[in-house]
Amino acid sequence: MSLVENGAPGADALLDEVYGARPPAPRVGITGPPGAGKSTLVAEMALLLRRQGRRLGVIAVDPTSPYTGGAILGDRVRMSELSTDPGVFIRSMATRGSLGGLAARTEELCELLSAWGSDLTLIETVGVGQSELDVAQAADTTVVVLTPESGDAIQSLKAGLMEIADIFVVNKADHAGADQLAAGIRSALGLRAPAAWRPPIVKTIATERQGIEELNEAIEKHRAHLGDPGVSEGLRREKIRARLKNAVRERLLEGAWERKGLGALLDRAADQVLHGTISPYRAARDLIERMTDHGERSPN
Ligand SMILES: Nc1nc2c(ncn2[C@@H]2O[C@H](COP(=O)(O)OP(=O)(O)OP(=O)(O)O)[C@@H](O)[C@H]2O)c(=O)[nH]1
Ligand SMILES: [Mg+2]
Incomplete structure (x- = not known):
C-alpha cells in the first residue's frame, strides 16, 4: 500500500498483478459532517459483518481523530475489538502532501484490499470539501450521514451531499429533531428528477447499535440494484469510464x-x-x- 500510495517504481506492475485476482470488493463511502458518527457507524458495520464471517477493509481519509495501530480510536470496548481482528484491515490516507488525485489513490487502495480478500471496503471521509466528491467517485455506494444538529437538509443540499447520496443515514436519532431532518431530506429528494434508485433514509443510533442492520440491508439493496444488468450496465460503464479517465490523468502527470x-x-x-x-x-x-x-x- 505504501508503494502504491507513494507511486514507487513497481507500483503499477503490482496493481496489474492483483487486478482481477479476486472479485472486487464492493466499495462503500461513508461521508458526512465532522462528528456525525461516521467512525462509530463504521465500527458497528465492521462488527456486524465480522459476525457474518466477512472480511473487510476500512480506509479512513484524513481522519480527524486518529486511527491508531489499525484501531478506530475510541474508548469503547467493541471498537478496540476490531484492532486485533485479522479479518479487518484499517488504513488511513492523507489528502495532503501525497502524490496523485484522491479518487485514483482511493481506487488503488481498494484494489489492494480486494486482493487481500476484503468482502467489503468502507471508506470514511469528512464531507466538508472536495474529498467526499472524490470518494463518491471511487465508491460504488455512497452513504451520507447527517444528524439533527448538523443543520437542516437544505444546507446539505448546498454542500453537494444530496447529489452524491445513494443512502441517507440520520444518525443520533436519540437527539431531538431526527424526524424533522428525515422529513427535510425526503422533501428535498422529492425535488429531484425521478430515477431508478430512490435513496432510502435510515435512522440510526450508532452508539446504541441501533439501525445498523437496516443500514447494512440498504447497502445490500443498492448493491443488488447496481448488479442488475438491465438497470446498470450503462451506469457501471460510466463509472469505469470515469475511473479510466482518472487513471490516465494520474499517469500523464506522474513524473x-x-x-x-x-x-x-x-x-x-x-x-x-x-x-x-x-x-x-x-x-x-x-x-x-x-x-x-x-x-x-x-x-x-
Ligand atoms: N448521542 C449519540 N452520540 C453518538 C451517536 N453516534 C456517535 N455518537 C457520538 O458522536 C461523537 C462523534 O462520533 P464519531 O463516530 O467519532 O464521528 P465521526 O463522524 O467519525 O467524526 P469525525 O471523523 O471526527 O468527523 C462521539 O462522541 C460518538 O460517541 C449516536 O447515535 N447518538
Ligand atoms: Mg471519524
Whole structure:
C-alpha cells in the first residue's frame, strides 16, 4: 500500500498483478459532517459483518481523530475489538502532501484490499470539501450521514451531499429533531428528477447499535440494484469510464515535471508571468505542449 500510495517504481506492475485476482470488493463511502458518527457507524458495520464471517477493509481519509495501530480510536470496548481482528484491515490516507488525485489513490487502495480478500471496503471521509466528491467517485455506494444538529437538509443540499447520496443515514436519532431532518431530506429528494434508485433514509443510533442492520440491508439493496444488468450496465460503464479517465490523468502527470525537465521551464514561465511578458494561459499551453511532446528533443 505504501508503494502504491507513494507511486514507487513497481507500483503499477503490482496493481496489474492483483487486478482481477479476486472479485472486487464492493466499495462503500461513508461521508458526512465532522462528528456525525461516521467512525462509530463504521465500527458497528465492521462488527456486524465480522459476525457474518466477512472480511473487510476500512480506509479512513484524513481522519480527524486518529486511527491508531489499525484501531478506530475510541474508548469503547467493541471498537478496540476490531484492532486485533485479522479479518479487518484499517488504513488511513492523507489528502495532503501525497502524490496523485484522491479518487485514483482511493481506487488503488481498494484494489489492494480486494486482493487481500476484503468482502467489503468502507471508506470514511469528512464531507466538508472536495474529498467526499472524490470518494463518491471511487465508491460504488455512497452513504451520507447527517444528524439533527448538523443543520437542516437544505444546507446539505448546498454542500453537494444530496447529489452524491445513494443512502441517507440520520444518525443520533436519540437527539431531538431526527424526524424533522428525515422529513427535510425526503422533501428535498422529492425535488429531484425521478430515477431508478430512490435513496432510502435510515435512522440510526450508532452508539446504541441501533439501525445498523437496516443500514447494512440498504447497502445490500443498492448493491443488488447496481448488479442488475438491465438497470446498470450503462451506469457501471460510466463509472469505469470515469475511473479510466482518472487513471490516465494520474499517469500523464506522474513524473512528467521531472522527466521532461519541465521544472526549469515552469520556473521560467513563472518569471515571465510575474513580469507580465506572457499570460498564465499562454504559459500553461506551452507547458502542456512540452509535456505531451513525444519528440526526441531534449527539453533544454
Ligand atoms: N448521542 C449519540 N452520540 C453518538 C451517536 N453516534 C456517535 N455518537 C457520538 O458522536 C461523537 C462523534 O462520533 P464519531 O463516530 O467519532 O464521528 P465521526 O463522524 O467519525 O467524526 P469525525 O471523523 O471526527 O468527523 C462521539 O462522541 C460518538 O460517541 C449516536 O447515535 N447518538
Ligand atoms: Mg471519524
